[in-house]
Amino acid sequence: MRHYNPSITERLFRIFRPKAGDQFSDELSPNVMAVVPVTPITRITRAAQSGATGTVTIYTAPVDKDFYLTGAMLGIIKDAACDASVSINMSVTMEGSARELLSIPILTLTAQDRSVFLSFPFPLKIDRGTSITISGTYAAGNMRRMGNVHGYTEEVVST
Secondary structure (H helix, E strand, C coil): CECCCHHHHHHHHHHHCCCCCCCCCCECCCCCCCCCCCCCEEEEEEEEEECCCEEEEEEECCCCCEEEEEEEEEEEEECCCCCCCEEEEEEEEECCEEEEEEEEEECCCCCEEEEEEEEEEEEEEECCCCEEEEEECCCCCCEEEEEEEEEEEECCCCC
């Protein structure tokens, strides 16, 4: 018997994390029944923006559910008087490590208007209780930073 449900294969990959080249069969023996656990899923869309220097929190993952990130956007607009340098970054925590997810390079004392979008075909699992943030500092001029994240929470039900 063959199954043609790609969500079953995707879930197997997410649960078992196979090595490169490993594949799961789409054939089931007559004595095996494919079971896909149904768990409560909540879709999340959050946005944040700030004109102040420092760190901006877009979303904090719940401590009692898994959060999977499916898309993100980071944008900036600044005037020529803004003395920000290096880059504006969106950061997440995955597998215990802080990681830079998106970044926009900044030119000091130059007007800029830029945004970056990413969509993840395989959702990224963000550590429980951690925040998705935008960082960047400046002392003079004006800059607005904005971020948007899309994802879903999945309650883990033990059997």
